[in-house]
Amino acid sequence: MHRFKIGERGQKMFWLHGPEREHLVRVLRLAPGDKVIGFDNSGGEWLGEVEQIYPESVGIRIVGEHYPEVEAKSSVYLVTGLAKGDKLEWVVQKGTELGMAGLVPLRAKRSVVRLEGDKARERVKRWGKIAAEAAKQCQRVREPVIYPVSAWAELRELLPEVTQWVIPYEDEQALHLSQALAELDRSLPLAILIGPEGGFEPEEVSWASDFLAARAVTLGPRILRAETAALATLTIALSQWGDLG
Amino acid sequence: MHRFKIGERGQKMFWLHGPEREHLVRVLRLAPGDKVIGFDNSGGEWLGEVEQIYPESVGIRIVGEHYPEVEAKSSVYLVTGLAKGDKLEWVVQKGTELGMAGLVPLRAKRSVVRLEGDKARERVKRWGKIAAEAAKQCQRVREPVIYPVSAWAELRELLPEVTQWVIPYEDEQALHLSQALAELDRSLPLAILIGPEGGFEPEEVSWASDFLAARAVTLGPRILRAETAALATLTIALSQWGDLG
Numbered sequence: 001m002h003r004f005k006i007g008e009r010g011q012k013m014f015w016l017h018g019p020e021r022e023h024l025v026r027v028l029r030l031a032p033g034d035k036v037i038g039f040d041n042s043g044g045e046w047l048g049e050v051e052q053i054y055p056e057s058v059g060i061r062i063v064g065e066h067y068p069e070v071e072a073k074s075s076v077y078l079v080t081g082l083a084k085g086d087k088l089e090w091v092v093q094k095g096t097e098l099g100m101a102g103l104v105p106l107r108a109k110r111s112v113v114r115l116e117g118d119k120a121r122e123r124v125k126r127w128g129k130i131a132a133e134a135a136k137q138c139q140r141v142r143e144p145v146i147y148p149v150s151a152w153a154e155l156r157e158l159l160p161e162v163t164q165w166v167i168p169y170e171d172e173q174a175l176h177l178s179q180a181l182a183e184l185d186r187s188l189p190l191a192i193l194i195g196p197e198g199g200f201e202p203e204e205v206s207w208a209s210d211f212l213a214a215r216a217v218t219l220g221p222r223i224l225r226a227e228t229a230a231l232a233t234l235t236i237a238l239s240q241w242g243d244l245g
Numbered sequence: 246m247h248r249f250k251i252g253e254r255g256q257k258m259f260w261l262h263g264p265e266r267e268h269l270v271r272v273l274r275l276a277p278g279d280k281v282i283g284f285d286n287s288g289g290e291w292l293g294e295v296e297q298i299y300p301e302s303v304g305i306r307i308v309g310e311h312y313p314e315v316e317a318k319s320s321v322y323l324v325t326g327l328a329k330g331d332k333l334e335w336v337v338q339k340g341t342e343l344g345m346a347g348l349v350p351l352r353a354k355r356s357v358v359r360l361e362g363d364k365a366r367e368r369v370k371r372w373g374k375i376a377a378e379a380a381k382q383c384q385r386v387r388e389p390v391i392y393p394v395s396a397w398a399e400l401r402e403l404l405p406e407v408t409q410w411v412i413p414y415e416d417e418q419a420l421h422l423s424q425a426l427a428e429l430d431r432s433l434p435l436a437i438l439i440g441p442e443g444g445f446e447p448e449e450v451s452w453a454s455d456f457l458a459a460r461a462v463t464l465g466p467r468i469l470r471a472e473t474a475a476l477a478t479l480t481i482a483l484s485q486w487g488d489l490g
Contacts, residue, residue: 098467140467217490231339243465
């Protein structure tokens with residue numbers, strides 16, 4: 001089915017303008033009754049039926065919401081400690097390609113980088129741009145949300161729908177990530193907590209366990225850098241839950 | 246058990262010298278009969294029993310080969326198309342942390358970068374150094390092998406022990422990586438073929454299928470950049486085979 005970028009959308013109809021209208025009318029020669037898909041580049045897609053062709057637009061009746069299969073069915077968020085250099089930039093880029101739902105930059109105790117005020121807001125804006133570009137290139141229809149730089153205490157309010165948290169931690173040896181994932185509910189959102197370069201402090205892991213009911217998990221015997229751990233955990237979660245590979 | 250860096254090793258014995266001998270004799274006060282582990286930083290480890298303490302060395306009888314659990318049990322290789330910039334550098338670094346057995350830089354048809362002669366050898370040396378550093382930092386005892394820049398026709402000779410190949414490919418829709426992995430034998434080596442920035446040409450996929458019996462697989466609906474695909478496939482293979490997460 002042909003896909004069109006929506007010009008304007010109401011509750012029951014959407015309209016195509018300019019080149020999108022031209023493409024439908026002149027190139028594809030679609031007519032009233034034909035089915036099409038409309039997308040607005042920010043969220044889902046809509047299944048529609050061409051109703052009427054006007055001189056400046058095409059009116060299309062919405063007949064259903066169509067979530068394109070490109071998006072992961074599970075919602076997996078990354079919460080990553082602020083890190084030096086451009087590490088978070090590529091976690092944002094790769095995480096977007098892999099299919100993360102969003103990313104929260106966390107002020108962790110061992111974060112060497114301190115981002116406050118305007119500097120923090122600018123950085124978030126830049127990460128958002130990287131996410132938008134990566135989403136476009138890998139043909140996602142929903143851009144992951146890049147949240148403001150946050151503190152531990154703000155996490156629950158920031159991600160109110162998240163009830164499942166995992167926290168890879170070097171000192172955890174018993175519970176493997178794959179086992180934890182098998183016990184969690186793939187139909188509910190999950191957030192992965194990843195430390196900064198030096199890892200989390202034990203108090204942070206305790207706090208996450210006490211206040212978020214986060215499960216500390218091991219990724220195995222090899223010590224991964226923070227950014228590698230972030231993407232490996234995301235990859236394993238999405239893969240084990242049937243959304244990747 | 247205490248671990249010592251081996252000074253010299255024969256078929257049935259190994260010897261510790263200098264500070265390693267001092268540590269065993271003076272600090273730990275071990276004596277004949279005590280069990281120790283010797284490692285040479287390049288491969289497996291050996292379980293030994295202290296036999297005799299000499300003025301300049303300690304002679305230790307090898308009683309068994311001890312593969313430390315930090316290494317992945319499965320051998321998974323990456324064969325990656327030459328790519329621009331520092332992309333291969335980080336595939337080498339992250340791949341080493343995740344647990345790859347080795348990496349072959351491949352002259353793929355769409356590789357924009359051409360590496361020949363001395364330039365190729367220097368680059369391979371640099372990648373080897375990155376792999377060594379990453380192996381050390383994540384506490385691996387076996388450094389992944391970085392192979393020379395190679396052509397398609399050289400792959401079989403280069404990796405003679407590899408009989409299982411997968412090739413993620415955009416035009417493959419049916420066979421998912423996870424399904425292919427479930428059908429493969431985790432006790433045998435596996436190589437993952439990853440294209441350069443523009444992906445593989447259809448002829449290359451056909452060649453791999455005909456001459457290597459490579460299985461074309463899909464990683465799912467999101468189009469991943471080459472370097473993301475390399476690390477995601479490696480992560481999924483090691484995770485599904487019980488070596489990660």
